[in-house]
Amino acid sequence: MGNIFKKEGILLILLLTILFTSPVFAQKKKKKKNKKVQETEKNEGSGLSIQEFQPTKVNNVVKLPGLKFPNINKIPLYQNNALLAQIARLERNKQWEEYRELLYKYVTSFGINNFLRLEDMDLMWRLANVSEYLGDRALAKETYRLLLRHNRGDIKKALAHYEDLTLFDKPLYANIDDYYRLVEKRALIDTLTPPEDVLIEMGPEVNSDFSDYGMTLGGENQSQLLFTSNRSERDTSEFNKQFNPKKHNENIYISTKTDYDMWGMAEPLETINTNYNEGSPFLSKDGKTLYFIRCMTPEGYGDCDIYYSKKNEDGTWDEAVNLGSKINSYAWDSHPSLSMTEDTLYFASDRKGGFGSSDIYFSVKDSKGEWGKAKNIGPFINSRGSELSPYPHVKYPILYFSSSVGIVNFGGFDIYKSFIVDGEFSEPKNVGPLVNGSGDEYYFAIDAEAKQLYYAKSKVKGNPNLDMQSFPLPMEAKPNNTVRFSGRVVEPTTGEVFKGVVTIIDLSDRVEVAPKKIREDGSFDFELINDKKYLLVIEGDNFFQIEEIFFVDGDKHVQIPAVSVNSSLSFASIDFDPGSAKLKPEMENNLHLVIDFLVKHTNYRLIVTGHTDSDGNHDANVKLSKERAESIKEFIINYGELTNDRVIADGKGDYQPIVKNPTTPEEKRLNRRVEFKIFLDEYRISVPVDDNDDINWED
Template sequence: MEKTFVRSGLCLFFIVMFFVHNPIYGQRKKKKKAEPQNKEQKDSGLKVSEFEPTAINKVVRLPGLKFPNINRIPYYRNDKALAQIARLERNKQWAEYREVLYTYVTSFGIQNFLRKEDMDLIWRLANVSEHEGDRALAKETYRLLLRHYRGDFSRALKHYDELVLFEKPLYANLEDYYRLVDKRALIDTLTPPEDVLVDMGGYVNSQFSDYGMTLGGEEQNRLLFTSNRSGRDTSAFNRQFNPSHANEDIYVSEKTEFDMWGPAESFDAINTKYNEGSPYLTKDGNTLYFIRCMTPDGYGDCDIYVAKKDAEGKWGEPVNMGPGINSYAWDSHPSLSMTEDTLYFASDRKGGFGNSDIYYSVKKSDGSWSKPKNIGPFINSRGSELSPHPHVKYPVLYFSSSLGVVNFGGFDIYKSFIVDGNFTEPKNVGPLVNGSGDEYYFAIDSDAKQLYYAKSRVKGDPNLDLQSFPLPMEAKPNNTVRFSGRVVEPTTGEVFKGVVTIIDLSDRVEVAPKEIREDGSFDFELVNEKKYLLVIEGDNFFQIEEIFFVEGDKHVQIPAISVNSSLSFASIDFDPGSSKLKPEMENNLHLVVDFLVKHENYRLLVTGHTDSDGNSKANLRLSKERAESIRRFLINYGEMEENRVIADGKGDDDPIIYNPKNENEKRLNRRVEFKIFLDEYRISVPVTDDNFEWSED
């Protein structure tokens, strides 16, 4: 790793649009129907065969808390244990108190998360865990509290923020970041990422809303999506219950030999006068899961149906998955696990954690589906969770949530790794995907390179189009290597404020930029065995660019040079008696130009120095001529105003080494120093005349 700089030149930028969506259509609930209280669920947890252990490191952490009673009992209460907890708290027997409290809390059913007095017990567990020094459990419990507590959680948030002060992702302000990117673009050789935010074209999109898509087939060459483009005259029944969006149908587009999406056609074998949407096609393309709404044979607002191809390749009559899967309420967004033996879907049925939750059902040996189970309190929240999307190759579940510890707007996309049948703490996939609006109805291709989802052209516009763009790093299902670092001034230990971004040079994907933390630290989660470009830039230090190859977790100390320091470069070494620039000087001079172009509030003082050989008056003239040669190069190359760079010369009056004894010591005295300073401080600079002229003094 170079100590300060490498050559600037290779920089990419990722164009981001904030997606603003509306909660829409047959895939959203319409109205409630009455239903008796759910019965206890007696079947066990996730099917272990689906989730094999995966070779991942400390980036992925399984929750320490387990809730075995979720899906077993609706509510847990033990008066004897509560009395014991109260006694231990009065007596301040904190170690035993924490142990008993942990046992009680982890016995909760779903309804416990809806009651304030029970959530207060989670608050106490978090608090005593913090007190007893178990930071990991404290952070996890505070996160759980923030997801489910329905009252004032400001105290919990304060405690949590203090615990994760140097861990929480500090995403950079995108306006500031793109300001830096734009200035970088003025001087760097740009190679923009391919297919950035690509509208999928007139063959797919229409003047009506297009959304709710899936990729199907072994080669992922079939796009199925929902659209209300048909314009058909729907029945009075549908208009009564769904007046705004009463003509939803499924459409299919096939990828052509030119890697383009062909004309979308109505899926006539499935579409009816009722609303169809949220399609999910199996890998072999022979089975379709979808939803149909407000039908006479339905059980709720929207039900999940399944259709299969026969031996001749024709689609059979769709079959309602029945009351074992569907409920009296809204059931939608079906998808299958990567082994296609677990069905995920969203539902607002009674008995969940919030407005709508994610549920799953495991396929039995006879081909039938088990009773659906709630996916649990680490994924679901007091808000709404939608659009479960298991990746087809990696053990990762993507989903949308209206509530998260890190949230950028309305619904955001999150991901959770699946390890040994358990879900890890969800991670927001970052601001390059999630914006101030809503993000859901999405699909990710099998190679984890492209993200597909719907967006409105302007905020509040209900007309949605399908878009695709390269999947950013934080949304990747295999970015499980931690790269961390700290930016410090190597001699003083000073830390800097700035923006850190990393660019995947092999796939030309830029990682969401982050701010440097107060202690100078930063961290990213990357895909292993790839080459990356690290770019660190701010207003009070020279830009840093380094290329590195990731092989496992890595931590680096990044030396940064303050712009308030005087700098000299070994390459700036003139021939004896000459003020002519040599080609080998230009690399470092380009770095100085880069900084000045990007930071318009700074000016530069170039000061030339010579050794003591020869006549002092001639040395003074030579040092000034050398400084002016550099000044002229910088002004011309950067196309800057004349007063941005000031030239001065000290001759042999300010040596680093007095009475040098050899050529190397003389060379140290023959130097050119660069002093960059904020424009408002120019009065403190020895040379104050913007139109500096040479003198013989």
């Protein structure tokens, strides 16, 4: 992270003078305790002892769009030359308020085809730009964001404006290596267990030597896993070769959870599977209706159509029924799924008339139980790229889906989520780097309790065969992390802000939370689940690590006082008994601030210098001050498991008082202190000849 000290001929020495007020955030490394003690401490909690624990003014977790597009699914293209002429006249006359008003009216009248035209995207750019100029940051950000999702032209200008507006809004995820380093460190925290494996193979009972993917959970207590596999060999008769020349056939398989909470041996869904390709199953909550796709059939409407089948009392399935022309098209229609209330069917299609290569569509069931004509889900979910795998959560009003286009994107297709409020979809959010990687994430399912994510990944990069794996659902992907926890890390006296990494660990459920970098203004924010206990860890190169346990009860904002390694530290606990060099237990907590810094920053060393008050003999005081420094050195070396040369001990006795000729006990206490000097290992030390002289530092 670079040198945190200034050099002007000689090194500017870090003077850490141990005075007498303890910082509230000092973190003592604890010895392992038994499970009962651990549980007691978790249940008690510490409360957040940092400053200004206050509600935030605005909850930005669920943001519904301000722009509305009522013509989507009504008209393909909106044009109004008279209105365009008025807009041009207002622009020439610089009548910006009226100009913005008419631009808004025109843009919100767009049909889907307007989003495909560069001249209409230019109008959207102008709306964003004038909104920014007039100070309407919310509308400007939303319009820029929409422009970035749909514009096929040069988006550099829009991206620059958007990034300026969202400089302190967008998530700055830390390097994933930092996350795994912190995960390993969790084992040192006695309230936590070692982390689970990130991806867990679902085993040979489910996976095969061929591709296994496109899964869903269903039935009572979601005890059934249905998925797509191409492990089956196809009937090679001449008739079937004509329509399906490939040797292997995509079929639907089912696995049932055993009494041991394991998935049983997968079996083909015999009464559904045919010599045509079947896949993308979705099972209703009661387990009695199955939606799936069948491809390349003579009686089908397009490449792949969506079908359904009802389950009989004997466990067999009725003959599959095509959902018909209101749902299916001449193109590829796939990935069916039902809403939480099962009255809306979502699916993906690459039919013409959409925003991109493939879009998400929906159909609503009427009072007679019939599915209505499919409609495009709109420009806030769909983009100029491809959207796949719509997956509404079974208990929470939230839609997950995969997209190849996003303001935050980690690779190819990433998984996003959008909250559903009164039939409207909120701004999609990327579920974060603990789920999304450099490859493609789609064909996924999330259990009812939102604890596990199931999806297909290739074991080896470049290997086309997919295996199904389970993954403990991280916080960013949860459907109910709707509480905003934000803060600012700042030096309380100077106002200095710090660079570093903020990590939060859910102590209640041991759910992972992706770490984030501290922004340039010292701020950070997370979206968490309410009524839970968390551990906050903040670390950086120029301040001492902060660890706090806190409880979330509604939106909160915290002001976090951090102590810079370039400033003086004050500890009330560093006070030896008269005539003694023995460390007291209450000292250890604050000494760990120094230990943690040395452990993390291996290129720094430390000088510990002891001082006494003027009571007693001068020579005896020098000896006592050295013994005290040696006690501190021994503790730091042993507990930090450092090499002996990382710490140097020295003692000055009463020769360098802060208060000369002290008259009160408090003034004597000020003189009775320990000083720390931290220096870069690249600098040489010249040890003083006279004990009364300062240590000399040479470049």
